Amino acid sequence: MHRQWQKTFVLIFSGQIFSILTSAMVQFSIIWHLTETTGSAAVLMIAGLAGFMPQALLGPFIGVWLDRWNRKLTMMVADSVIAFSSLVMGAWFLWGDPSLGGVYAILFIRSAATSFHAPSFQAAIPLIAPEEQLTKVAGWHQLVFSASTVLGPALGIAVYSATSLGLVLLLDVAGALLANFMLLLVKIHQPKQKAVQAPSFRKEFTLGWKAFLSVKPVVTITVAMAVFSVVFMPLAMLFPLITLSHFNRGGYSASLIEAVFGIGMILGGALLSVLGSKWRDSTYMSLSLGAIGFACVLSGVVGSEAFLAFAVLSFIMGAAAPLFNGPYMAMIQKSYEPEKLGRVLSFVTSIGLLASPIGLALAGPVVERFGVQMWFFWSGIVVALIGIYLFLKFHRTGKEQRLDQ
Numbered sequence: 001m002h003r004q005w006q007k008t009f010v011l012i013f014s015g016q017i018f019s020i021l022t023s024a025m026v027q028f029s030i031i032w033h034l035t036e037t038t039g040s041a042a043v044l045m046i047a048g049l050a051g052f053m054p055q056a057l058l059g060p061f062i063g064v065w066l067d068r069w070n071r072k073l074t075m076m077v078a079d080s081v082i083a084f085s086s087l088v089m090g091a092w093f094l095w096g097d098p099s100l101g102g103v104y105a106i107l108f109i110r111s112a113a114t115s116f117h118a119p120s121f122q123a124a125i126p127l128i129a130p131e132e133q134l135t136k137v138a139g140w141h142q143l144v145f146s147a148s149t150v151l152g153p154a155l156g157i158a159v160y161s162a163t164s165l166g167l168v169l170l171l172d173v174a175g176a177l178l179a180n181f182m183l184l185l186v187k188i189h190q191p192k193q194k195a196v197q198a199p200s201f202r203k204e205f206t207l208g209w210k211a212f213l214s215v216k217p218v219v220t221i222t223v224a225m226a227v228f229s230v231v232f233m234p235l236a237m238l239f240p241l242i243t244l245s246h247f248n249r250g251g252y253s254a255s256l257i258e259a260v261f262g263i264g265m266i267l268g269g270a271l272l273s274v275l276g277s278k279w280r281d282s283t284y285m286s287l288s289l290g291a292i293g294f295a296c297v298l299s300g301v302v303g304s305e306a307f308l309a310f311a312v313l314s315f316i317m318g319a320a321a322p323l324f325n326g327p328y329m330a331m332i333q334k335s336y337e338p339e340k341l342g343r344v345l346s347f348v349t350s351i352g353l354l355a356s357p358i359g360l361a362l363a364g365p366v367v368e369r370f371g372v373q374m375w376f377f378w379s380g381i382v383v384a385l386i387g388i389y390l391f392l393k394f395h396r397t398g399k400e401q402r403l404d405q
Contacts, residue, residue, distance in 0.1 A: 005128050008186045009137065015182025016121075019079065022175030024152020026086065028240075028258055029160045029168045030103065032251055035240045041372070043100065044237040045364035049357050050104040052233075054112035056354040071124040072188045076180045078117035083176035085109045090169030119345040124188050126333045126341060137330075153258030157251045212344045215335045220393065221285065221328060222348055224386050228289065229355040231379035234363035235296070239314070242299075242372045247307045257314050264318025271319075272326045281327035282394035286387050288324035292317050293384025300377025 034043050089106040092098045098106075125137055159168050213219060239261075243254040272284070295316040302309050336344045363375050 008128050008188075011182050011186050015179040019175040019179035021152050021155070022172040023082075025156030025159065025168050026172045027156075028153040028255065029156040029165050030107070031237060032157060032160065032240050032254060033165050034100075034103070035244055035254075036251065038100075039244070041238070041241060041367040042364045044241060045234065045360045046100075046104060047107060048234065048237045048360045050107040051111045052356045052360070054108055055115035055118075056350050056357065058112060058115045058350075071120045071127070072183055072186070074120040075117050075124070076183055078113045078120065079176045079180050081113035082110050082117070083173045085113070086169045086172040086176070090166045090173070093164055093166030093169065095166075115349075119349055122329060122333070122345050123341045127188055151259075152262070153255040157255040161251060207340070207343075209343075209347065211336060211340045212347045217282075217394070218332060218335055218348075221282075221331070221390070222351055224390055225328065225348075226351050226355040228383060228386055229352045230359040230362075231382045232292070232296075232359070233356040234359045234375060235379065237360070238363070238367065238372050238375060241367070242310075242376070243307075246304055246372060247310065248304065249307060253307065257311060260311050260315045261318035264315040265321055268319040268322035269326065272322050280394070281331045282390060284323040284327040286391035286394075288320040288322075289383050289387025289390065291320035292324075293380045293382070293387060295320070296376050296380025296383060298380075300373045300375075300380060 030047070031044065034040075034047055085106050089098065089103070092102065156168055159171070239257055240254040243249050243257055247253070295313040299310055299313045302313075332344060332348060333341065367375055
C-alpha cells in the first residue's frame, strides 16, 4: 500500500510523457512555422495571446466546477478536445493552407481545453501522494515535462522539415489518446465534500477566492509570479525569433536552443526531486529567479557571433525554471484543503495567465522597434529584482516565514 501511490504515478506519467512530447512538437512547429513564414513579432504575440487568453479568462470560474467534477474524467475529456483540435488543424494543413485566423482559432480551442486539464492534474496529485512527498513529486513532474521538451522541438522540426506541420499535429492526436488510455488504468479518489456546501456557483467562487487569500505567503508569491509572467512569458515566443533575426540561424539551431533549455529543465527537475524539502520553498524560488534574471540580462547583450554562449545561457534558464515552478506548486498543494484546491489552483493559474497577455501586448511593439535583445535584457533585470525581493521577504533574520503554513 505504501508503494501504491508511486505505481499510480508511474502509469500516469508514462502516458503524460508522450502527450507532452507531441504537444511540445506541435508548440515548437507552430511557432517556427509562423516565424519562418511571417518573421513578425506581432504575429507571434497574437499567437501567444490566442494560446493564453482562454486559460486566463476561464480559469477563475473553472475551479468551482473542478472541485465538483471527477478530476480523472475531466483530464480525459480535456485531452480528447485537444486531440480533436489537433486532428482538425492537421487535416487542414495536409489538404489546404489555413489562414492565420484559422491557426489562431485552433490555438484558442486547445488553450480552453488545457485550462481544464492542467489544474485538474495538479489538484489530483495530493489525492494520490503523501503530503511529505509533494515537493519530490513536483520534481518528478518537472522531470517528465522537461524530458519531453528536450525531444519535442528536435523531433518537431525534423518531422516538420521532412513532411509538413499537418503530420506533426496528427502525432499529437496519438499522444493524447495514449495519455487517456493510461489514465483509464488508474484510480483517483475524489475528495470528500463537506456536509454543508455553498448553495450557489457565486458563493462557491467566493469561498475559493477567500481560501486563496487566507494564506498570505501564497498571495505574496503569486503576485510576484504575476510580475514575472509579464516580463518572462513572451520569451517563450521570442526564442525562435532571436535565433533567426539576431544569430541568423535556421530551424535546427532554434530547436537546439529549445533542447538545451529542456536539458537544463531535466537536470533542474532531477535536482529538485533528489533534494526534496531540504531547503525552504522560498529559497529554491529566490535562487531560480536570480539565475534566470542573470541569464536573460547576458542574453540581451551577447553579440551575433556568440550563439554558443546563448545556448549556455538558455541551459541556465532551463535548469533554474523547475526550482521555481516545483516548490511553488508544492507550496500551494500543502497549504489548502483538497476540496478547495481546484478553485485555488485555477485562481493562481489565471493570475499568471492574465499577466501574460500584458507582457505579450508590450513585447510585440518593443521588439518590433528596438529588437528582440532589448526585451531579454530588461526582463532579466526585472526577474532578478523579484528574486531579491522574495529572498529579503522570507529570510528576515529570526522571522523567517514558513510558506506551507
